[in-house]
Amino acid sequence: MKVSLIMGSTSDQHIGSACVDVLKKFGVNYEVHIISAHRALDVLQEYCRAQKDDTDVYIAMAGKAAHLAGVLAGMVTQPVIGVPIKSSILDGLDALLSTVQMPSGIPVATVAIDGGTNSALLAIQILAIGNSALKKKLILYKESMKEQVCAMDSNLEL
Template sequence: MANTNKNSKVAVIMGSDSDFSVLKDCIKLLKQFNVEVEVMVCSAHRTPDKAAEFAKNAESEGFGVIIAAAGKAAHLPGVLAAYTPLPVIGVPIKSSTMDGLDSLLSIVQMPSGIPVATVAIDGAENAALLAVQILSTANDELRTKMKEYKKNLAKKVEDKNAALQEKLKEI
């Protein structure tokens, strides 16, 4: 496995600043893994030229993965994916209209040749973890951190099971 910092940044792009509350933990998690992250608001519909320009230049600007979050029509992840060879992870944002189902379907139903990896509605933390896993294919340090993260997840489950077993003794 290679160790390289080239294309090791993650872009977190949101269609609206109202999406920040969903993406905040995603950004924190990326920073916990010491992944450089850049965040911006960019609309597929209101600033399409900016979206296209960002996606076209993302690779040369050192990005390795793009996380794109949007609600309702949720075209942002697909538009970015159309203009970049980089992996794009779509985060459907829960909206008032259909509780995010509209966003999920818009992101996941991409045409052949323009893939967007899609996480659950408001699943921004999993988007961060997927981005780390993608970057870790070329970064031993990130791979080690991901293994440790997963060990900690397993330990938390075992701790909860142990606590449950103690409660069951009281019944």
């Protein structure tokens, strides 16, 4: 059970860190790389070939043209989660549209702009389909979120 997190450049690291924190919290194996779909396509292709049997879910983070998730999805059969990164004057809208607008037959699950945390949680939910221990951790996590909201409600003073 492994998640491969691929970022398009070092400027995506601040969002990648949030993703890694969640994967660590749930005890999910992961590896992280910087591989540009535009500047190092052959490296990305070789990485996908090498990971064919080892990676269960890919998370791809990229800004601007943000073709990384789509290129990955075109090369692999595992689920690909795209994280559009806010990195330009268009506030990430360019990356969002590049990530979400995939042709028929090449699906990419896309989370919010800068949604590193949700990308990790979605990967964990995918992995939990076949892993009861991970599913239990997710149930506890969601229960904890509910308790936090209930505590905020009980402490509300207006």
